[in-house]
Structures are given as C-alpha cells and as structure tokens.
Amino acid sequence: MKSKTCFYCALILLSMFPACRKVPARDYSDRGTGAPVSGDIYVAASIGDASYLNPVLATDSSSGDINALVFNGLVKYNRDLKLVGDLAESWRVLEGGRKIIFKLRENVRWHDGQPFTAADVEFTYEKLIDPSVKTPYGSDYLLIQNLKVTGPYTVEVTYKQPFAPALESWSMGMLPKHLFSSGDFNTNPYNRKPVGTGPFKFREWVTDEKIVLDANPDYFEGKPYVSRYIYRIIPDQSVQFLEMRRESIDELGLTPDEWRAYPEFFRNYNKFRYPSFSYVYLGFNLRLPLFADKRFRQAVAFAIKKKDIIDGVLLGMGRSATGPFPPQSWAYDPGVKDTEYNPERSLKLLGELGYAKKDAEGYLEKDGRPLEFTVITNQGNKMRELTAEILQAQLKAVGIKVNIRVIEWSSFIHQFIDKRSFEAVLLGWSVSRDPDQYSIWNSSQTREGQYNFISYKNSEVDSLLDEGRRTFDQHKREAVYRRLHKIIADDLPYIFLYYPESLPCVHKRFKGVEVAPAGIGWNFYKWWVPGSEQKYTVE
Amino acid sequence: MRTYILKRLSYSIPILIGITLITFLVMHLAPGKPTEMLTDMNARVSADAKTKLAALYGLDKPWYVQYARWLGRFAVLDFGKSFRDGRPAVAKIAERLPASLLLNILSLLLILAAAVPIGIFSALHKDSIFDKATTVFVFIGFSVPAFWLALLFMILFGLKFGVLPISGLHSLDYSGMSVPGKLLDVASHLILPVFISAFTGLAGLSRYVRSSMLEVLRQDYIRTAYAKGLPENRIIFRHALKNALLPVVTILGLSLPALIGGGFIFETIFAYPGMGRLGYEAVMARDYPVVMAVGVIAAFLTLLGNLVADITYAWVDPRIRYK
Numbered sequence: 001m002k003s004k005t006c007f008y009c010a011l012i013l014l015s016m017f018p019a020c021r022k023v024p025a026r027d028y029s030d031r032g033t034g035a036p037v038s039g040d041i042y043v044a045a046s047i048g049d050a051s052y053l054n055p056v057l058a059t060d061s062s063s064g065d066i067n068a069l070v071f072n073g074l075v076k077y078n079r080d081l082k083l084v085g086d087l088a089e090s091w092r093v094l095e096g097g098r099k100i101i102f103k104l105r106e107n108v109r110w111h112d113g114q115p116f117t118a119a120d121v122e123f124t125y126e127k128l129i130d131p132s133v134k135t136p137y138g139s140d141y142l143l144i145q146n147l148k149v150t151g152p153y154t155v156e157v158t159y160k161q162p163f164a165p166a167l168e169s170w171s172m173g174m175l176p177k178h179l180f181s182s183g184d185f186n187t188n189p190y191n192r193k194p195v196g197t198g199p200f201k202f203r204e205w206v207t208d209e210k211i212v213l214d215a216n217p218d219y220f221e222g223k224p225y226v227s228r229y230i231y232r233i234i235p236d237q238s239v240q241f242l243e244m245r246r247e248s249i250d251e252l253g254l255t256p257d258e259w260r261a262y263p264e265f266f267r268n269y270n271k272f273r274y275p276s277f278s279y280v281y282l283g284f285n286l287r288l289p290l291f292a293d294k295r296f297r298q299a300v301a302f303a304i305k306k307k308d309i310i311d312g313v314l315l316g317m318g319r320s321a322t323g324p325f326p327p328q329s330w331a332y333d334p335g336v337k338d339t340e341y342n343p344e345r346s347l348k349l350l351g352e353l354g355y356a357k358k359d360a361e362g363y364l365e366k367d368g369r370p371l372e373f374t375v376i377t378n379q380g381n382k383m384r385e386l387t388a389e390i391l392q393a394q395l396k397a398v399g400i401k402v403n404i405r406v407i408e409w410s411s412f413i414h415q416f417i418d419k420r421s422f423e424a425v426l427l428g429w430s431v432s433r434d435p436d437q438y439s440i441w442n443s444s445q446t447r448e449g450q451y452n453f454i455s456y457k458n459s460e461v462d463s464l465l466d467e468g469r470r471t472f473d474q475h476k477r478e479a480v481y482r483r484l485h486k487i488i489a490d491d492l493p494y495i496f497l498y499y500p501e502s503l504p505c506v507h508k509r510f511k512g513v514e515v516a517p518a519g520i521g522w523n524f525y526k527w528w529v530p531g532s533e534q535k536y537t538v539e
Numbered sequence: 540m541r542t543y544i545l546k547r548l549s550y551s552i553p554i555l556i557g558i559t560l561i562t563f564l565v566m567h568l569a570p571g572k573p574t575e576m577l578t579d580m581n582a583r584v585s586a587d588a589k590t591k592l593a594a595l596y597g598l599d600k601p602w603y604v605q606y607a608r609w610l611g612r613f614a615v616l617d618f619g620k621s622f623r624d625g626r627p628a629v630a631k632i633a634e635r636l637p638a639s640l641l642l643n644i645l646s647l648l649l650i651l652a653a654a655v656p657i658g659i660f661s662a663l664h665k666d667s668i669f670d671k672a673t674t675v676f677v678f679i680g681f682s683v684p685a686f687w688l689a690l691l692f693m694i695l696f697g698l699k700f701g702v703l704p705i706s707g708l709h710s711l712d713y714s715g716m717s718v719p720g721k722l723l724d725v726a727s728h729l730i731l732p733v734f735i736s737a738f739t740g741l742a743g744l745s746r747y748v749r750s751s752m753l754e755v756l757r758q759d760y761i762r763t764a765y766a767k768g769l770p771e772n773r774i775i776f777r778h779a780l781k782n783a784l785l786p787v788v789t790i791l792g793l794s795l796p797a798l799i800g801g802g803f804i805f806e807t808i809f810a811y812p813g814m815g816r817l818g819y820e821a822v823m824a825r826d827y828p829v830v831m832a833v834g835v836i837a838a839f840l841t842l843l844g845n846l847v848a849d850i851t852y853a854w855v856d857p858r859i860r861y862k
Contacts, residue, residue, distance in 0.1 A: 043711065048820075051624040059578055134595050134625075136578045139585035187625045207634050208812035209707065230711055234810045239706050242693050246705055410571025410825075413579045432583065439582050449586035539715070 028268055028533055032511025036528040038215070041228040041536040042510070045240045045249040049208050049233045053194040055173030056127055056135045057186065066211055066231060069524070070111075071173030071196035074102055074121065077433050079516035079523065081328065083167055087116065087174060087197065097162030097472045102170070104153040108220050110176045111201045118149040123177035127185055134186050140169040162470045164477060168434040173198075199224045199525040208233055214538075215525075225528035226510075227538040244269070250507040256315040259503045269505040272515050275328055276502040279321045280387065280428040281494040282375065283454045288423060290373065295349050297492040301339040302346035303398040304391065310498050313386045317503060321496035323485040324429075324437055328517040330474075331435035331481035336489045346398045355399070364399035372401035377426040378412045387497065388426050418448045420455070428500075435481045438465045441488065456493040509533040544850060551842045555835070556610075562834040563609065566827055567602045573622040573825040574598065596622055609831060618835070619828035623821075628832035631817060636799060638708060639813040642732055643798045647791075649737035650744055655787075657741075658748025659780065662756060673745070681742035685735055689808045692731050704728050706810035732809045736802075747790060752783040785856055792848025796840040 050063040055071050058064060074088040085091070088102040108116040127133050128141040143163050148156045159166060174197065179190050194202050199221070200213035211231040215224040232249060234240045244252045245265050259271060282300075284291035291297060306320040322339075325332040350356075355364035355371050364371040375391065377384045385406055392402040407416060416422045431437065439445050442465050445452040461484060468480045489496070504520060506513050512527045513520050529535075571579075574592040578584040593599050597608070612619055618628040657677070661670040697705035704710065710724050755761065756779055764774045803819035805811070814833065821829035 041711070057625075059581070059584075131591065132595065134592060136574075136581070136584040136588045136592055138588050138591070140583075187620065191625065206709075206812075207631070208816065209709065209810075210711070232707070232711075232810075234706055235807045235816065236706075236810070238690060239693065239808060239810060242690070242697060242705050245698055246701070248705065408570070409579075410569070410575070413575070414570050427580075429582065437582070439585070447586065449589060451580070451582055536712075 026268070026533075028508035030509075030511070030530040030533055032528075032530065034530060036225050036512065036526070037531050038223070038225050038528070039227050039531070039538065040509070040529040040534040041230055041538060042226045042251070042527070043230045043232060043249045044251045045232050045234045045243065047233075047235055047237065047240075050205075050211060050231075052191045053202065053205070053211075054175065054188075054191040056124065056133065056137065056175060057191065059136055062231075062233075066213070067173055067194070067196075068198075069200040069213055069229060070194050070198045070202055071175075072198050073171035073173055074104070075167060075170050077171070077518055077522075079514075079518050081330065081433055081517045083171075086171070087121075088170070091167075093167075093472050097164065097470060098159050100157045100159075100166065100170075101150075102155045102157070104155065105220060106153055108197050109218055110178075110197055111195045111216060112176075112179075114176065114178055116174070116176075116197055117152050118155045119152075120174050120177045121155045122147060122149050123180065124172065124175045127175065127180070128172070130185070132185075137172065140166065162472070164469050164472050165432075165434045165436040167472075168432065200229055203228075219525065221525065224525035225512075226525075228536075244505070247507065250510065252505055254503040254505055256313075256317040256503065259317060259505075260315055266505060268508045270508055270513065271503070271505045272513070272520055273317060273501045273503050274515050274519055275319060275326050275499045276430075276519075277326050277329075277433065278428055278430040279324070279326060279499050280384065280426070280497045281321070282391065282497060283425045283427065283494045285420060285422055285424065286455045286457070286493060287420060291423070293353065294492065295353060297495070299346045299349040299353070299398070300395065300400065301492055301495050302342045302349070303395050303400065304339070304495060304497075305341040305394055306338070306497055307341075308394070309387055309390050312390055313383050314498065314500060317501045318498045319501075321499050323489040323496055324431070324440070324494075325435055325481065325485055326431065326499050329431075329433070329435060330478055331485065333482035333485040335482075336486050339492075339495065343398050350398065350400075358399055361401075362396070362399060363401045370401055371399065372403065373423040374403040374405055375424045375426050376405045376407055376412065376416055376422050379406050379408045383500075384426050384428070391426070417453050420453065425454075435477075436465070436469060438469060441465060441484075441493075454493055456491075458487065458491060461487055461491075509535065543853070544846075547846050547849065551846070554842060555838055558838040559610070559613070559831065559835055560606065562831060562838075563606050563827075564602070566822075566825070566830055567605075569825065571825055572598050573827060576824050605827075609827075613831075613835070618832040621821075621829050622826045623824050623829070628828045631829060632814070632832055632836065635812055635814045635817050638811065639799050639815070642729065642736070642811065642813060645729065645733045646736040646740065647794065647798065649733060650740050653737065654741055654745035655748055655784075657745045659752055659775070659783075661745075661749045662752035662783075663775065665753065677742040677745050680738040680740075683739065685739045685802065686804050686808045688739070689731065689735050689805070692735065696731065703730055706808070708811060732805070732811060736805060744787065744790060747786055748783065751786050752779065755779045755783045758782075785852070788851050788855060789848045792844050792851060795844030795847065796837050799836065799840060 046062045046065065048060065048062050050058070050066055051060050052058040052063055053066055053070065055067045058067055072086045074086060075083050076086040078084045087105055087108060089105045091100055091102045093100055102121070104116070104118060104121070110116055125141060125144070125147050128135055129138055143159055143166065145158045145160045150156050176195050179195055180188055192205060199216055199219045201216045203212040203214045205211045210233060213229040215227050217223045234243060237255070240249065240252055241258055243249045247268060254271070259273070284297060286292050310316060310318045310320060319327060320338050322336045323333070350364055350371070354366045357365055359365050359370055375388050377388055388404045392404060395402045417425065429440065439451045441452060441456055441461055443452065443457040443462050446455050464480055464484045464487070468477055468484070471477045471480060502519055506520070509529045510527045511530065512523065514523065516522060572593055574589060574596055578589055578592070597605060609619070620627055621631055657673050661673055664670055693705045696703040704727060708725065708728050713721060713724055716724060761774060761779055764778050799814055803815040806813045806815040817829065818833040821833065
C-alpha cells in the first residue's frame with residue numbers, strides 16, 4: 001500500500017516537470033526591413049576575463065574585444081578592409097611617406113564629456129614609447145622621429161624612413177590625457193574603468209563574471225541601437241554551447257562540429273561563416289640539409305592532399321591555402337596555383353634525391369637509413385594534432401615516415417622553436433590586416449625570439465618586403481605583395497595547409513548583421529532589434 | 540594546553556617558509572616567463588619589446604634574487620601585484636574568497652547532513668539493503684567525474700526542464716532585483732554546484748562515520764549499556780555517536796583548506812568566480828605573485844587546519860591531553 005502511494009507521488013512529480021517547460025517558442029521572423037529602433041541587450045560570451053581595459057597595455061583577446069568597443073584609433077578598417085578615418089577625419093602622406101599629417105575630427109568628446117584633441121594623440125604616443133610603460137607594442141612607434149602637435153586638431157608624424165604599415169599602427173586606441181597624466185600609468189585605476197570615445201561606455205566589471213557597457217548617446221557616428229552590451233565570462237566551450245541553446249547568450253563562436261550540430265539547436269540563431277585572418281602551415285627548418293633542398297619540400301607538398309585535411313579536421317569549414325595572405329586580403333593573388341596532390345611526382349622527386357628502395361615497413365631509405373622526420377606542434381590545439389595525424393598517414397603513402405611530437409606551449413617555444421631544434425613544425429599564424437610580414441619572412445629576423453625561425457632566406461623576398469614597407473600607393477603595394485605571394489608559394493618554405501573559417505552564430509532578433517570581407521561585427525553599432533522582438537528592457 | 544599550542548605554532552613557521560621556497564622554485568622551473576605567455580608568437584610584438592617587458596617585471600634577475608625580494612615583501616605581508624592586470628594579489632583573492640566560501644560551506648553542510656545519518660544508519664544495519672544501496676550510491680558519487688555530471692544536470696535542469704540557470708552565480712539583471720529576489724537568484728544558481736560537489740564528496744565522510752560507528756558499537760561499554768536495559772536511542776546517540784564522531788572532527792579540521800580552495804574544473808564548468816579558477820589561471824599565465832599568494836594562503840590554512848584538528852581532538856578526547 002505504502003509503496004503504491006510512493007509510486008503515485010513520483011508519477012505526479014514527474015508529470016509536473018514538463019509543465020515548467022519555459023520559453024514559449026517565439027517567432028523571430030521580422031526581416032528587419034523597418035526603421036531601426038533602439039533598445040535591448042546584446043550578450044556575448046568569452047572563455048577568459050579581460051586584463052587591462054587599456055589598449056596600450058592589453059595583450060589578450062578578451063581585453064581587445066572590449067577595448068574595440070570603448071576606444072577609437074585615428075584610423076580603422078572598414079567593411080572592405082580599407083583603412084578609413086576614425087578619430088582622424090583625413091590624413092595626408094608627404095615626403096614619399098616619411099611624414100603623415102592627421103586632421104582630427106573636431107567635436108568628439110570623451111565619455112566623461114571632455115573634448116578629444118591632438119594632445120591626447122601626443123600623450124598616447126608618448127606612453128607607447130615610454131620605457132617604463134608595460135606595453136609590448138612599442139616597436140612600431142620607435143620608428144617615429146618626432147610627433148608634433150601643430151594645432152588643436154592636427155598632428156604631424158615624421159618617420160625616420162617611410163614605413164607603410166605605420167598607417168595601420170594608428171588604429172591603436174587613443175587614451176584620455178586628462179585622466180592618465182597623473183600617477184603610475186601601469187596601475188592607473190582607469191585601466192579597470194576605461195573612458196574612451198567609442199560607441200559604448202563602460203558601466204561595470206565584475207571580475208570573472210561579466211563586463212557591462214552602455215550605448216554612448218554622443219558617439220560621433222551616432223548612438224548604437226543596442227542599449228547595452230554584456231560580456232559574460234564562461235570559461236568552458238561546451239557550457240557556452242548549452243547557454244546558447246538556452247538563448248542566454250546572443251553570440252557564440254562555433255567549432256566546426258558545433259556548426260554542424262542539429263539544426264533545431266540554431267532555430268533562433270543565424271549562423272555565419274567566413275575566412276578568418278589566419279592560416280595553418282607545415283614549416284621546415286631550412287638549416288637542415290634535408291629540408292634545404294627544394295625538391296624534397298616539393299615532394300612533401302605533392303604527397304599532401306589538403307582537401308582530406310580540411311574535410312577531416314575542419315569538416316569542410318575552411319579553404320585550401322596557397323600562401324601567406326588570406327583570400328579576403330587585397331594582397332592575396334588569386335592567380336597563385338595551389339600545390340597539386342600527385343603522389344607519383346612526389347615519388348619521382350624522392351627517387352631523384354636517392355630514395356628509391358623501400359624497407360620492410362614500406363618507408364623509403366637511402367644508404368640504409370629510412371626517410372623520416374619529426375613534426376612538432378603545440379599541446380592544447382586538437383585541430384593541429386589531428387592535422388599532424390592526417391599528414392602522417394598521407395606521407396606514409398609515399399614512403400616518408402613522420403613522427404609527431406606534441407609539446408606544451410612554453411617548452412614548445414623556448415626549447416624547440418627558439419633553439420631551432422626541430423625538423424618540421426605545424427603551426428598557424430594570425431596575420432594583421434596589413435600584409436607586411438617582414439618579421440616572418442625577412443632573412444634578418446632569424447635571431448632567437450624572432451619569427452623567421454625556419455631561417456628562410458631569399459634576397460628577392462627581402463627586397464620585396466622592404467619595398468612593401470616603403471610604398472604607400474595601394475596599387476603598387478598590391479603588386480609587390482602579390483609578387484611576394486607567388487615567390488613564397490613557389491619556394492615552399494612552408495606548406496600552406498588551410499585557412500580556417502570563423503563560425504559565429506548570432507541571435508535572430510538582431511538585424512543589420514552583414515558579412516563582409518571584414519567579417520561580421522564591423523557595423524555592430526548599427527545592429528538593432530525590432531520592438532516586438534526585444535527581449536530585455538534597459539531602464 | 541597553552542605550551543602545546545605555542546609549540547605547535549613555532550613549528551609551523553619554518554614549514555611555511557619551506558613551502559613558499561618550494562612553490563617559488565617549482566614555479567620558476569616551469570618553462571616560460573609570465574610576460575611571454577601572451578606575447579609569444581605574436582608578430583606584432585618584437586623580441587626587444589619582450590626583453591624590455593621582462594626587465595620591467597624584474598624577471599631578468601636570477602630566481603634567488605627574485606625570491607629574496609618576494610620574501611622581503613612577504614615579511615611585511617605585501618604579496619605584490621598580479622602580472623596579468625597589475626592589481627594587488629590580495630585584492631584578487633579577496634574578491635573570489637566569499638564566493639568560494641559560500642559554495643564550499645554550503646556543500647560541506649550538505650555533506651555533513653547527509654553523511655552522518657547515512658553512516659550511522661548503515662552501521663546500525665550493517666549489510667542490510669540500505670547499507671549496500673548507500674555504499675553503491677556514495678561510491679558512484681565518488682567515481683563519477685564532477686564535470687560530466689554537471690553537464691548532464693545542466694542539460695536536464697537548464698535545457699530540458701528549464702528550471703535552473705546553467706552557469707554563473709548571478710543573473711544578468713541581478714543588480715536591479717529586490718533583496719528576496721537576489722537571494723532567490725543566488726540560491727537558484729547555487730543548487731546545481733552545491734548538490735554536485737556534495738554528491739561527489741559524500742563518500743569519504745559517510746564511510747568514516749560508518750566505520751567508526753561500527754567500531755564503537757563493538758565496545759564493551761555499549762554492550763554494558765544494552766545489558767543495563769537502556770533505550771536504544773539513548774545508547775546510540777548519547778553513548779555511541781559521541782565517541783564515533785571523534786575522527787570526523789579530525790577530517791573536518793583537515794578540510795579547512797578545501798573551504799577556500801575548490802576545484803578548478805568544477806568552477807570552470809559552472810563559470811563560478813572562485814579561488815580554484817584564480818589559482819589555475821594564475822599558474823597557466825605564470826602570474827607569480829598570485830600563485831605565491833594563493834600558495835601561501837593554502838599552506839597557512841592547511842597548517843592551521845592541522846593545528847585546529849589536533850587541538851579540538853585534545854579538547855574532546857582527554858586521553859590525548861594527558862599523554
């Protein structure tokens with residue numbers, strides 16, 4: 001009798017649960033054709049908390065996300081990845097590129113109401129080159145001979161020599177002189193409650209929980225429609241995904257397998273895909289005789305089927321890479337041919353190099369020694385580990401034995417890369433919008449800690465890199481970098497494997513989201529939610 | 540008693556300094572400098588800029604100089620500033636401490652509330668169905684990975700039923716809520732983490748209570764009590780339980796450091812702003828001042844916990860005091 005009662009109780013309890021099935025399915029079918037209205041909150045998620053809400057000091061991407069909304073540089077990249085004025089209304093390049101004169105916007109105010117002037121630009125520059133300031137970004141600004149304030153809204157920058165990427169370096173967020181001029185810059189309280197000129201004003205920062213920003217009604221390009229921006233810290237990717245399914249976050253960067261998950265998970269989200277500004281490559285230590293021979297590098301390239309890697313590792317969410325510039329960059333030369341998958345040619349080249357006989361395991365050998373090398377990659381990046389395994393199998397097919405070593409990041413850099421004690425390396429580069437890759441390819445950049453760790457040396461590449469830095473004319477620069485693309489692709493110091501894609505999803509109620517060469521988010525302050533679909537109210 | 544406490548305290552100081560030395564050494568043996576963790580392989584940061592940064596943080600000096608400097612500051616209780624965001628290490632810890640205490644005290648209370656009755660009952664009815672079922676139950680809790688269980692519960696209660704929040708400690712509109720609303724909000728965020736951390740931590744304590752209860756029940760004085768014809772409740776709660784709980788006191792003393800610690804994986808899953816994440820992230824970023832501060836506090840609490848356990852033991856058990 002008693003157990004029967006229990007059973008019925010349990011049954012009743014269970015039947016109550018579906019009753020709390022919240023969230024009535026809402027309809028977000030508004031096509032966003034009406035006039036934009038203000039309101040609602042945008043909730044983004046991040047794996048890590050920010051460190052410094054000060055663009056001069058910040059090195060992590062979380063701080064960068066917030067700083068981009070709170071601060072402005074003198075210039076910025078527009079939707080088509082062209083540099084346009086931001087705080088600078090216009091600029092002129094004089095004396096063959098040695099001098100840049102910025103004309104600043106006149107009625108821009110800091111979030112605390114003070115006017116923005118040329119003195120703030122001068123102040124930010126002084127901090128960037130100040131040896132006591134803990135900034136890692138000084139090097140670009142040390143090329144400046146002097147910076148003169150020639151009027152309240154004009155700044156004249158003179159370089160020691162013409163430096164085309166200099167223009168991009170002025171996208172650095174400008175700091176308010178009146179708040180930073182006293183006290184220690186590195187520990188200034190405004191590093192945690194930033195005052196900028198950007199579309200969003202800082203509201204609060206609850207450490208390890210969230211950062212809250214409010215729309216800036218006085219933003220010089222117009223008040224953002226979204227009233228508030230909340231940056232939630234959710235350190236686990238799978239929990240972020242659950243929060244997205246619960247619609248408690250409005251944006252999420254997906255992994256390829258998440259992107260391919262059940263469509264009903266994304267019922268109220270729009271998914272986007274576009275190439276990110278990065279590539280993954282297999283680099284060779286060119287100091288070693290085996291790799292110094294171009295024919296060997298070609299043989300490896302012919303044995304690699306990039307499509308299998310992209311399908312296997314990225315589930316097709318990427319593109320085969322042909323060189324050091326991503327396809328949406330103006331420096332990318334669409335005429336450069338991708339390496340061909342051709343195992344016969346690979347075997348033929350290896351034969352020319354003296355590797356003809358196969359041993360019992362099927363690996364080629366020369367003078368009794370098997371043809372093998374070790375690929376190292378860093379720990380914690382599953383995609384790279386998988387890529388290495390696919391490469392291993394593909395190269396085995398032509399008789400090259402590949403060993404894989406996965407090494408913890410710090411040891412990877414300091415014991416192996418810096419010491420040049422590696423044979424081949426599987427890594428990726430995130431590249432800047434400006435195509436200057438001097439530090440990666442120039443033969444002078446091979447000291448410990450510098451980035452030409454494969455010791456690539458090509459005098460034509462060196463001179464093209466120099467020319468690219470000296471040339472301000474966009475068309476001439478384009479020709480220089482496209483030539484560079486061609487030469488490097490032909491030389492094969494790296495085998496460029498793939499360009500991964502960014503795979504964000506954004507809640508459907510946000511209208512005005514547009515994919516451009518710059519991705520999404522370039523017009524974030526223009527995103528809006530129709531009144532009937534607004535989810536949160538902001539007092 | 541006082542000399543006993545003083546003696547124990549004076550032993551603790553060299554141990555504490557030894558712990559800081561070892562922590563510091565281990566920290567410096569790990570490859571990579573704090574300034575390099577974010578600037579390595581960043582083509583925007585030149586090698587010279589990295590050297591400059593290292594010098595600004597005093598990382599160009601040999602480790603013993605750095606340790607001596609640290610010890611000098613520690614002597615006046617200055618734990619230095621975090622390398623990551625320039626804030627005092629102590630402030631960063633103070634920020635996380637209440638959240639960690641809240642979660643860990645609640646889960647400890649829940650563990651006590653469940654483990655003691657389970658232990659007593661299993662001991663009284665040894666080898667019964669209840670005993671076997673609870674054994675299986677607590678060991679499931681012990682063996683199941685907390686993060687996996689957390690994800691399953693998040694899917695069940697957060698997505699399928701939609702009754703509980705998935706992660707975090709506060710809702711987004713927390714600051715605009717009334718006081719009861721705030722309490723309810725925090726409570727609903729705490730249900731899953733407290734339940735899961737209690738469930739996964741139940742095994743130890745309940746087994747201790749069970750075995751010490753079993754031992755006590757076999758003692759002569761219990762048999763005497765039964766022979767005198769005392770009511771069973773009185774025998775169990777007055778005579779047996781009092782003695783059986785002695786080892787539990789020790790365990791509780793030793794769990795003092797766990798009150799401020801907390802699992803990194805656990806806090807990461809629940810996006811919970813606690814000490815575990817602070818410590819782990821500091822280690823990964825090679826944020827020496829924060830690592831050292833967390834290390835010192837953990838070491839201090841461990842030593843304190845041992846001391847408290849010993850003293851309460853001496854207090855509740857006269858046999859130890861008189862030895």
